Amino acid sequence: MGALKCEQIHFVLIINRQRKLRLSKWYSPYSQKERTKVIGEISGLVLRRGPEMCSFLEWGALTVVYKSYGNLLYIMCIDPDDNELEALELIDHYVRNLDRQCGIACEWMLTFYFAWAYQVLDELVIAGQIQETSIKTVVGLVRAQDHLEWAAREETHSISSKILGTDTIDILDL
Template sequence: MIHFVLLVSRQGKVRLAKWYSPYTLNERSKVIRELSGIILNRGPKLCNFVEWRGFRAVYRRYAGLYFCMCVDEKDNELEVLDIIHHYVEILDRYFGSVCELDLIFNFHKAYYILDEILIAGELQESSKRSVIRLVCTHDSLVETAKEQASSLSSVIAQVTK
């Protein structure tokens, strides 16, 4: 089971944090501080697995971001690396070569995509096409709702004149 997912920039700023196990706010900030410190200080040629507090942190660096997932010690690290890569590939397809700014300004999309892939810390959807199709369908529904809301507000404005 995945306990949490963190996306951390090279400067140590958290760009995304999704928690699947209960942690208080103080514990979360301590976890982020500890784990990001460990991961950011590791050399690029070292292994992408870190033993930490009886768990195993699996991370991978893509451009300026570290994608990190914390799992139980008995879980398969290579599967977790594959889930990280799967998430990055979907982000790349959706944003067209995703960068840190895409995640900063469209964080809600990054969370939505992650929610389509993982549920309660377990892999839900392994098909990239299905996830992209669902996200695009969601986007079109949001656009339709915005158009209807703007047309409705213009009708209300005309009536109240």
């Protein structure tokens, strides 16, 4: 895959067909009130569009790019000078990374494994700029983070067992 060159990604949203937000990542400053308004406006615009329509549209001074996978809409807002096809490719790349991590990028996965969805997105995009395009690298980085987290939990569990004794209930497991 060639290097993607979107200059600025302002936000990423994932919503279902009932307008329920499943993931949001903001790279430009928006207040909570503005975010709520943006989510409502964007989801309404995108959900009203038919499947035969183009996957990008002008929204104020920005461009909205979206793609549907099953019951979910993956939405990205970019600068109007950026290449919309590259943004579509990034959305597809993100979904393929989620598939590689969790088996399938579906609403259920986003509900229960949202931390992985954010981790994958954070490996792909940092501060609104594309950082990594290799699926293999992203999967390796996310798995390494998971391993470090698991090792830290094991170490905490081991320390608490030594402090509390082996016959006591581990308060960290409650």
